[in-house]
Amino acid sequence: MNNTKIKMKETIENAAIFIEQMKSMDDRKLGKHLDLFRQQMDKAYQQGNKTAFELLSEYEKQTIIARANKD
Secondary structure, three states: OHHHHHHHHHHOOOHHHHHHHHHHOOOHHHHHHHHHHHHHHHHHHHHHHHHHHHHHHHHHHHHHHHHHHOO
C-alpha cells in the first residue's frame, strides 16, 4: 500500500478526532485550509492523481464538517 492510501485510511479512521480538533480553530484559519486543499485538489486532478485527489477531498470534507459544527 502506498503512502497516500495509508494516509487516507488513517484520515478516515480518525475523522472524529480531527474534526473535534479543527472545531477549536479560528474560522479564518479553517478557510485558509479549505483554499489550500482546493488548490492542491485542482493540481492533483490536472495531474491525474486520483488517490491524492481523494485524500484531499476527505480533508476538505472534514474541514467543512468542523466549520459547520463549531460551537
